[in-house]
Amino acid sequence: MAIKKLVIAGGGTAGWMTAALASKLLAPNVTIELVESEQIGIVGVGEATIPPIQTFNQVMGLDEREFLRATNGTIKLAIKFENWRVQGESYFHTFGAPGAQMGFCNFNHFWQRAKALGDKHSIWDYDINYLFCEQNGFNQINTQNPLYEVPYAYHFDSALYGQYMRKLAEQAGVVRTEGIIDHVAQDPATGYITSLTLQSGQIIEGDLFVDCTGIRKLLIQKTLGVAYEDWSELLPANSAVAVQTDRLETLVPYTRSIAHAKGWQWQIPLTHRNGNGIVYSDKYMSDDEARDTLLKNLPAKTVNEPRQIKFQTGRTTEQWCKNVIAIGLSSGFLEPLESTSIHLIQSAVVRLMKLFPQQGIDQVAVEAYNRESQTEYETIRDFIILHYYVNERDDSEFWRDMRHLDIPDRLRHKIDLFTQTGVIFNEEHDIFRDSSWLQVMMGQGLQARDYHPAANAMPDQAFLQRMAQLRQVKREPLSQCMPHEAFLQKFLG
Numbered sequence: 001m002a003i004k005k006l007v008i009a010g011g012g013t014a015g016w017m018t019a020a021l022a023s024k025l026l027a028p029n030v031t032i033e034l035v036e037s038e039q040i041g042i043v044g045v046g047e048a049t050i051p052p053i054q055t056f057n058q059v060m061g062l063d064e065r066e067f068l069r070a071t072n073g074t075i076k077l078a079i080k081f082e083n084w085r086v087q088g089e090s091y092f093h094t095f096g097a098p099g100a101q102m103g104f105c106n107f108n109h110f111w112q113r114a115k116a117l118g119d120k121h122s123i124w125d126y127d128i129n130y131l132f133c134e135q136n137g138f139n140q141i142n143t144q145n146p147l148y149e150v151p152y153a154y155h156f157d158s159a160l161y162g163q164y165m166r167k168l169a170e171q172a173g174v175v176r177t178e179g180i181i182d183h184v185a186q187d188p189a190t191g192y193i194t195s196l197t198l199q200s201g202q203i204i205e206g207d208l209f210v211d212c213t214g215i216r217k218l219l220i221q222k223t224l225g226v227a228y229e230d231w232s233e234l235l236p237a238n239s240a241v242a243v244q245t246d247r248l249e250t251l252v253p254y255t256r257s258i259a260h261a262k263g264w265q266w267q268i269p270l271t272h273r274n275g276n277g278i279v280y281s282d283k284y285m286s287d288d289e290a291r292d293t294l295l296k297n298l299p300a301k302t303v304n305e306p307r308q309i310k311f312q313t314g315r316t317t318e319q320w321c322k323n324v325i326a327i328g329l330s331s332g333f334l335e336p337l338e339s340t341s342i343h344l345i346q347s348a349v350v351r352l353m354k355l356f357p358q359q360g361i362d363q364v365a366v367e368a369y370n371r372e373s374q375t376e377y378e379t380i381r382d383f384i385i386l387h388y389y390v391n392e393r394d395d396s397e398f399w400r401d402m403r404h405l406d407i408p409d410r411l412r413h414k415i416d417l418f419t420q421t422g423v424i425f426n427e428e429h430d431i432f433r434d435s436s437w438l439q440v441m442m443g444q445g446l447q448a449r450d451y452h453p454a455a456n457a458m459p460d461q462a463f464l465q466r467m468a469q470l471r472q473v474k475r476e477p478l479s480q481c482m483p484h485e486a487f488l489q490k491f492l493g
């Protein structure tokens, strides 16, 4: 069966990102129709991203200035984790990689040798992203020298981003249909979905269906009955309260993640307002207490009513089943601690485009798709667990319980390997590379017992001099760094 018509159910960030990329790559040979309901609306949160979003924007042909203006966006260089290891301390997980490639082993081995020789500098003193964050500044460094790289992502209003994608998709020929999907028809022999019937009676037929209906999971779960793998034993948070406040006077170039006694709070600076919220498990904190904690810790006056969101951490056991692919919240959910949901959408759409069937659906492609998305979900899950599991807080049952989580074997091995040897292996399909794992492991208080012998190649004094030079080199771009606010004003006009 030739795939001639793609139907996307749902028009949140997931639906419109899918429509935008699919129309760019497949139209006009594949017709694309998107159904969404204004009455149902979108989840409407999700404002922090990670650097691969730049690649997606480039493929979509976005002009960075225009995109930032249209989404009230700001620059994101890192996440600042406050009170996560112990109260009163903070560390950054930056998008940069501390240090430089100095030989066979990773930079942390050299840093550890310097420490053993009495050097007191932190590993972040070798990271431009961190140095920029400390100055509340940013600039695009125009150089080919990889030592000066400043990888960045964005904070933006995700509803506006969705609208931006919608404009591109409609320009490329995507047909948008308004209405509530009331009935889903299946082929009695194969179980494949054949059409969606709207409350108005309109019938939308298709060959391949993308389920972007958010937490409703209308096609993948309600219709096809694909099971949901619940990870709440590993990540107990199941609730959030979100509220917007006035714009902050100083726009920091990072997301703030502030740990409280029984949950954590996000603060995301946009140019017109600040996004705020608290994530928690209602087993440890009532909804009222969470709301009070959030409202007591806001940086500015609220501009809307706090909104509660309930979620279940986990994923559908298959993300592609028969002729349905679940993308976005319909495929699963991981709390926004590392801002990964929009990335999971991007990655899923790209994977679908790579495996897009021409003549009928091939089970080999379906299996490849499902295998890759499973690893991607699981490695992000493990990375998020790390933040909770390795903590030294003793001020609540919540933090004490987190230290006794029965963590997955893959994470256990990763922690053991690092603490015994200082080595971190990059795993295929793990979007977080060794520099991310290193920063969070060290930030949360893990220390490696040993370092690699290759780091001992230089004599002590020459080596320490080399490390000092590297710190100096890493500080050179600071002369081009501007206050974040001033950069945005100059860049956006």
Ligand SMILES: Cc1cc2nc3c(=O)[nH]c(=O)nc-3n(C[C@H](O)[C@H](O)[C@H](O)COP(=O)(O)OP(=O)(O)OC[C@H]3O[C@@H](n4cnc5c(N)ncnc54)[C@H](O)[C@@H]3O)c2cc1C
Residues within 6 Å of the ligand: 009, 010, 011, 012, 013, 014, 015, 035, 036, 037, 038, 040, 041, 042, 043, 044, 045, 046, 047, 048, 049, 158, 179, 180, 181, 182, 212, 213, 214, 215, 216, 218, 240, 242, 277, 309, 311, 327, 328, 329, 330, 336, 339, 340, 341, 342, 343
């Ligand atoms: C508290 C919280 C914080 C988050 N923070 C971040 C973050 O910082 N960074 C990040 O990357 N992600 C974040 N996310 C995730 C992010 O919000 C979502 O991944 C993103 O918005 C995509 O949502 P979606 O499109 O899958 O679902 P939705 O936005 O819910 O869209 C669902 C669509 O389906 C339609 N629909 C549903 N049922 C029907 C029906 N029967 N008929 C017709 N239409 C229907 C709806 O109308 C809507 O258009 C966060 C999520 C939460 C809960």
